[in-house]
Structures are given as C-alpha cells and as structure tokens.
Amino acid sequence: MSTTTQPATRRGFDYKKFLANNGALVGLVVLCIALFIATPDFLTGQNLLNIGIQVSTVAVLAFGMTFVIVAGGIDLSVGAVAALSAMVSSWLFVGAGLPGWLALAGGLVAGLLAGVVNGLANAYGKLPSFIATLAMLSVARGLTLVISDGRPIKTPAEVSFLGGNLGPVPMPIVVLLVAALVASFLLNRTVIGRSMYAVGGNAEAARLSGLPVKRILVTVFALAGLFAALAGLLLAGRLDSAQPQAAAGYELDAIAAVVIGGASLSGGLGKISGTFVGALVLVVIRNGLNLLNVTSFWQQVVIGLVIALAVGVDVLRRKTRSS
C-alpha cells in the first residue's frame, strides 16, 4: 500500500484509459463491425429492431440485477419471478376478472413482493442472497405452475400492448429505454442508489457511517423483483400469453450481462450503461450466430467463452491497474 502512486495524466483524451474502462463497449463495436462484414443481413432495419426487442427482456432483468450486484449480492430468482409476475397478471385478468390495467399493476406488485421477501430473508433472516434467491427461484417457478396448472394463460390487452408497436417503434424498445433511464437515475442520483455502492463495497463501514444497510438491501431486492416483473410482462406481451416456463435460465443471462458490463461480483462496482452494453453483447452474438447459421448448440459454447473472456480481461485490467 505504501508505494503505489498513480501518475496523474490529465492532458487531452486518454484513449488508453477509455479503452480500459469501456472494454465491453469496444468489444460490442468490434463485434458489430465483424458481423456487418460477415453478413449483409446484420445491418438491416428489421434485424436491428429484432435485436432491440430481444435485448429488452434481458436488459431489463439485468438492470434489476445490477442493483443487487452493486450492493454485493446476487439474485438467482429474477427469471422465475418474471414468469410468476406475468402469470399473476394474466390470472388476475382471466381468472379473477380484474380490468387489464389492474391486472398489469398486479403483476408488477407480485414481482415487487417476491423481491421484498428476498430482501427480508437476506437482510433480516441473515440468509446469504445466493441461498435466499435460490429458494425464491424454486418457490416462484412452483407458484407459477400452480396458478397456471402448467398451461399458458392469455394476457390482457394492456400487457399485449407492451409487446406491440408504438407507431413504427416496438414498445419493448421504448420500455427498455425508459427502464434504463430510471435505473440509471436511481443508481446515480439518489441517496439509495449511492448507498448501494457503499453497502456493496463494505457493508460494515456503511453501517457504522449511519447508512440503514438492512433497509437498503430490502429496497435493492425489491427493485430487482420489480424490474423482473416488468421483463416478464414484456416477454408475455410479445407472446400474448403468460407461459409457465417463460424466462427459465434468464437469471444467468442477466448476471452475465452485468458482469460483462464491468461490475464486480464482490460488490461496490457496476453501472447501468455497462449492463446495457453487456446485454447487447450477449444478444448481438446470438443474433449474429443465427444469421451465420450456427446451431444453438454451438451458440451456447460461444456465449460461455465470451463471458469467460470478458471477465478474464476485466480481472487482468484490474490487476495491472492496482500494481
């Protein structure tokens, strides 16, 4: 500790630093250029809209996950909670006969509640977030099957609207952009957002400085649940029905997006913009591999390697910076 002093270079644009801090973005740009060269189908309006629609679900889930990871936790339940929320919404509409907008709100509340339960179990029940949310994954998926009896249920028009178009623009893209702005605002500008970094960086120091760590943790998981619910509704809206097996495994995509975006799983680091880029990297790779007719089996292999590469580069970067 006693010897590390960093040179203060301030003149002009430090492109090295920019590259080091925006590795995922650089990767994304390189990826897009490569795909543009490799296939004429990549840079078409229709394909880009497709990418936008596909990224919306993953990115919205990942925004919620960013809060949790910044605060030093993990949320394995977001995929299951997304499915549960959509199912609750459809059931409220079809089964309980509530008006569509109320059913939509009910779905969001369901996600929020699931998140609050995660948060309470973690902050007050002292369960590690990995365990608490693993339990919630199972409970939420189970409840989804119980409610639906294992069958899809039609969504109300209000939810289907989320999967439709607003003029020429697909609604999921609109929702995605709004969600990104809201999430970024929460994380950067608000007391609760800045507190998340402190809690994730050193929970005890945060507590001794007077930050209400437990309340912050509950809020963090509640937000993750709410964003998961929104993602679930987006997904259901696109299919016009809530599927009992929807979003299975999506939590892993969300975690990957956050990590590719530069967050640290040990907490205290992470940005919404980074997560957005991370989600785009995942989706663009899948899209490109589809366009190049690579089978989905090989796609999984490639995605895995990309995650390892992204995080490996990041670890290396931090190592060189700290020495």
Add this chain to the structure above:
Amino acid sequence: MSQQPLVTLQNVGKTFGPVTVIKDVTVSVYAGKVQVLLGENGAGKSTLIKMMAGVYQPDAGRIVVDGKTVTLPTTRAAEELGIATIHQELNLVPTLSIAENVMLGRMPTRHGMVDRSALRNRARAALSLIGLDIDVDTLVGELGIARQQLVEIAKALSINARILILDEPTAALTRHETESLFAVMADLRSRGVGMLFISHHLDEIAEVGDTVTVLRDGEFIAEVPASTPEDELVKLMVGRSIEDQYPRNTGGAPQPAAPQPAETQSAEILSVEHLSSSGRFTDISFTVRAGEVLGIAGLVGAGRTELIRAIAGADHYDSGTVTVRGRALPRGNIQAAIKAGIGHVPEDRKGQGLVTSASVNDNLGYATLASTARLGLVDFAGQRSRAQAVATKLRIRMHTIDQPVGALSGGNQQKAVFGRWIIAASTVLLLDEPTRGVDVGAKVEIYELMNAITAAGGAIVMVSSELPEILGMSDRILVMRDGRLAGELTAAEATQDAVMTLAARDVDEKN
C-alpha cells in the same frame, strides 16, 4: 562488521511508470542480526522487502546472496535461497489445522494419501524450533493473531529459512504478545537467523534491533545503531525534528489560543451510566465534558472497543443509559447516535471505517448522504465542495478527490474517516486506536486535529493500546480491566506504571 552478509540489496532502484519508488538503496542482512527498516508510510519499505522476497525485480542495482549476485524472479526462488517473509496479513488457511498449514504444499504422503502421523510429527518438530507447545490439530482460525504469527514463523523455519523478513509483526499484538515474539526473535538470532524487521513502534527498535536503515521518500538516509535515541530516529525519518510527538499536555505546542468555551466549568456532553453488556463489559459509568479528551486504557480484551461500539450504537447493550447533551440515546441505533453528534472512528480502518473501493469524496460523505439530500436526491455539488474543504483542512494527501480511498496511505485514510465526522459536525468523537498503522508525521496531524476539535467545544473519548499516546493526549484516563472500570487517573497522576498496575492486576496471563 567484517562478516559476509546473508543477503544484500545493493544500490537497488525501482520505478513504477514515471514514479520512482526506490532510488539507490543498499541494505544488508547478517546472520544472527536484526536489521531494522525504518521510514514513514510511503518511504519505500514495502517495495524494498518485496524486492528481497522476489515479488518485484529491481530496475537498478543487484541482489547478492552469500556473495553471489542472484535474480529472484519469484517468491519461490527467494524461498529456495532461504528468504522467507512474514507478511502483515498472514498467509494461513484458517479452516485447516496448524499441522496442515505448516506443511502446506509439502504434505508428506504414503501411497498417494496424506500421511497423517508424519504430518503431525514434522509440524511438531517445526513448532519446537520456536518453543511453541500447542496441539497441532487445532484449527488455525481458532488461534489468536499472535499464535498465528508464530505458526507462520515456524512454517518459514521448517523450509530452512535463514533470512526472515518481518513486516510489522507487532502491529496487531499486545505488549505481552510482543514480548514473547521478541523472545522467539532473540532465540533465532542466537541460532544465526538473519532478520529484517519493520515496525512503527520506535520503542521496539532498541529492544530487538541491531542496526537501523532509515529510508525517506525512497532514498537511503542513514544506517545507525539501534541504540540511537528515538527523537534522533524520528528526525532522520521525517527529515525535520518533531519537537512534540504529543501536542497536548506538553508545553511545546502552541498554547490553546482558541477561546475555551465556559472556561470555568464546561458542560457535560456525554454521560454514560451503568452501562452493561453481558460478556463484554459491566456497569460502566463516566462523563465527558466539552473540550476534554478522555483516554480509555486497558489490555486487549478488556472490553474497551465493545464499550465504544455500544455507545456509538453499533452494538446493543443490556442495561444502562447513554446521554448526549441531556438526551438519552436509543440502544443500538447508529443513526440516532450520529444525529445526537456522535462520530465513531472504528479500530479497523479498512474493515470498518472505509469503503476502500469508493472515492475519497464518497467516503467523506456517507454520514451526511441522507441528511444533505433533497427529495432523496444526492447533493453532489454541495458534497464535493464540503469534501474538498475538509480534505484541504485535514491535509489529506491525494491526487484527486475521486481517487479510491484505498490507494491512500494509512494516515491519509484515517484522516478521511475523521473528515466524515467533521463534515457531519459531530461534537462527540469516539476514537478506537486512532493512530494504528499511521506514520509519525500523520500521527501528529491527527493529534492536532483532536486538539482543534476539543478547542471548538467538542469532546473526545479515545481508546488506545499505545500507552504513550494515552498519557500524552488524555486529560483524564479511565482504565478498564475484564470489562469493568478499574480506576480513573488525571493527566497529572498518570504514569505508565500507574496505568499498567490498574490494567493488568491479576490478569497478566490471559493471552
């Protein structure tokens, strides 16, 4: 010293990018001698020992072992030449036994399985080298820090280390534990082991060392005998004389020019009545007045930290009351304590005081994050200017305020913890080992800060294991023993002996 040194770093230099960390330094370790490395934080001690241990390679100069020039590309290479390092953060696996730790990486096997009895025997042999008699099946995590250190030394010796680098081994030890470490060092010395010893405790140098190499700003300043008087060493180390290590009770510092509010009988700010917490402390009562520094002395484990934490709201307690300016505080409520004016500087700076990954700016602002916000939105501009102001005032040395606080030196990190409470306008500061791991220059700055706080009408409660600090800075001293108040001394009547007699009566064999 005509004898050939075991190892010499000869005219070595090291730069990181444009920053020169070590410039033309020579230091040798001789068999059976303890070479002390002295310098403030940032003087280059760590870099130097890392070169000797094979972590860094020197950019200039050479390393000579037994008269031959060598390169030490890895720590493994250094170990093979008999150079072992005992780091401040110990390299032990807490969930494994002592035997397994000592033999880690060299497990004796039979038919591909770990040979348990050979493992125990060899570990026992290693421990006996330093006279440590302890069950080798004990998990290392169950040992105190002092014992863990000895296990690490035993481990080093068992791989035939002839040169031991001890990086601040006494920083986390009690006086008693330090003495037993010194006894082990004396024994090793008589058996021809050469040692390189680093410590911030100047009084330990004469006790354990032979020769002292003083570094300042990465440069060799002097090599002097360990018997050199302390103030002389300080002068060499900081490059100026610090006339007054404790600028409170001695006359050297500028007399309190600030008008003491209510000079005659200042008001009681903090009052603690019959505070008890089972298993931690029992029936503690005291008051602190405006302008006063109350020192709390005692052995490690006497309940001092626990008491401070309870007052700060960090832990619950069973009975009793804490009152600040006449208002009783709810138990275990940090936010209420902060609101009442309490600021807590915890003992473990990195573990409890700071979010090291976050910026200096952020760290200075945590306590006031919510109270300065409007509609839940952070007051960024205000926070920045408050942080800048306090960083300037406390002379926190940094490149920018957006730098991670973890990159600062120990003293500057500690100032950042203080700064948080200055921004929060706290008037009752609870300090737990406020200068641990802080170099001499920054220590004095922290003491001056304490004086400024009390001169402005604040009150300070300071827990410290450094007796000279307690004696030098306190107006009144409480001594704790086994969770109880053993006595109270005024600054005038307090001496090391008086304090230790109260602190250690019939508990001298606790560790």
